[in-house]
Amino acid sequence: MDETTRPCVLVLRALGLGDLLTAVPALRALRRALPGHEVVLAAPGRLADAAAATGLADRLLPASAPGRGVPAELAWDGPAPAVAVDLHGNGPPSHLLLQRLRPGRLFAYAHPATPAVAGPPWRPDEHERERWCRLLDWYGIPADPQDLFIPPPTEVSPAPGAVVVHPGADAAARRWPPERFAAVAGALHRSGHEVVVTAGAGEGPLARHVAAEAGLAPEAVQGGAGDVPFGRLAALVAGARCVVVGDTGLAHLATALGTPSVVLFGPVAPRLWGPPARPRHRVLWHPGGDASPRPGDAHGPLPDERLLRITVEEVVEAVRTLPEPGLGTRAGRPLVPEGSW
Template identity: 75%
Template sequence: MTRPGPVPPAGAAAPRGEDFVLPGTASAAHGGRTARRSRPRVLVLRALGLGDLLTAVPALRALRRHLPGYEVVLAAPERFAGVAASTGCVDRLLPARAPAGRAVPVSLDWPGPVPDLAVDLHGNGPSSHLLLQRLRPRALLAYRHPGTPDVQGPRWRPEEHERERWCRLLHWYGIAADPGDLRIPPGAAASPAPGAVVVHPGADAAARRWPAERFAAVARALRRAGHEVVVTAGAGEERLAASVAARAGLPPAAVVGGRGDVPFDRLVALVARARCVVVGDTGLAHLATALGTPSVVLFGPVAPRLWGPPDLPRHRVLWGQEGDGPARPGDAHGRVPDARLLRVTVADVLAAVRSLPAPDAAAGTADARPDGRPDGWARASS
């Protein structure tokens, strides 16, 4: 097979490792041509949810380190502009989101000349590949897929942790990436409830939503034990959060958010300065991980080895799987709570909260597992 040249044709997949020379660099100049602009641009596609974006932070940071002279443009939902800014590795956000019923945006409103480099951190193709290829980037980094045979990236592994997945993609192209490089700063905003236990009952799908009455029982027990408890809600979750708060005997003021997303700087301040977070497999769990806040995370249809927090003393993961089994035993988008999630009891959650280290001790574990690998978790009682 002929080895690819230093700069692939527009829209082509980049060659691997030592063959890969970034367009826009001195090594990529050929035929007497000079760079088209003083600062080349890399477009990164990750137009998904909050947790998806936070699990991609290690890969985004790797790109920033490897491409110090590039403008890093992230294609993601506009409401995550604050999230992107907090990572310290994104220069500009290109608003992009998939319409209802689709996994990939229909188009990208990319301004100006074609991207010098496009990176697919969205999925394994082919739709995400084709979306980027329509912009005719000078090179594309992506996983291979039979639907886009010109993309010669690494093979997709279905049972791989999300943080490691995107770091492995970059490693394949010779870009060093650390899955443990996921922390974001706590920000300067004041917390509305410093030292509180944050309970988040919501999730995008019912399959990952622990029953409201159980969240209420946890909140009620924690309040009786002397903890301040707040209940957070994303857009459209106001009634759920209000129900949990009322059942727990909390005042209406204990609910944060609901009518719309909580402003990101306020959410960061709340979570960063919380005693701990009790949450399902959703975006707020990943925010707690990114901020180093102790957490208890409840899993159901998807194993924590795919989406769980790092195996650090400050995190507890509860999963009702009986024995070893597949990593995706249920439907993550199902319309009823997953059976494994329902096996997690109120007593399990309260015991996990009691076992968490104090905030000062938890902060000291930040570098205990620099690889960020989620190798262990607690199992729910039968």
């Protein structure tokens, strides 16, 4: 059966890299439950290489909208999908977008404004991986939120064993101050570790500033004019000693590749978007008196107050005690000798 005659599963997830990677358990469940179907992922075109790297989508249908909005339309020109799956949200815009394609079945969360969608109730305080697995479970497709890894990249790392520092985020509220990232990078560099600073499209000035303040060579910066090509980025993260990052896509890439990480949280609780509770991942979050799931504005114009409570000393100590890559629950040697920063 060729691709023109196979039934199709269309999955809407027109968001960012982290969103794609948190959907890996759900995508794997769909692939496992519907092996004879072509899986088409509706997502931004810039994620084509990342989607291919998961091994869980047969092709990508370019789709995007400003911010985290729902695309106005999908450039769908084939037969109606056998199944359409809304992994984008829970509101009428995404429901109606998929309903216009007249799929045989629509998997989506229930909403009072689209009563024809008979799905499970939405829970606002649920971890993103668990949310989409629960959706599929409701429709009879078993899904495991811990089934989150992607295959190791085939490309060779440009800096094997380096510590990867990623100071960027798509909103200032989730962006730790650059001078603090620089202080962490400088401490790691002075203790003898190679440090690479990564930058997404448009983040070049930020990354170069962090590298310079940390005493790193200009060549330590990867990306900036555009995104680091996904193959190279995945190889860099997979081969890294660890990743130091805010609540952004690179944190999820470290999780998906099993790379040790220190992840800094601010306006959104790690119980909604954080890595699994495993020794190789360290989560830093100081909610103060408000431990609600979303105590701040994730898209605010200034660094969130909870993020600012995280100190350079905390991050260096968290990095110092990370296990070696691949050691699982074993302690591993310290990354930074105690007292060296």
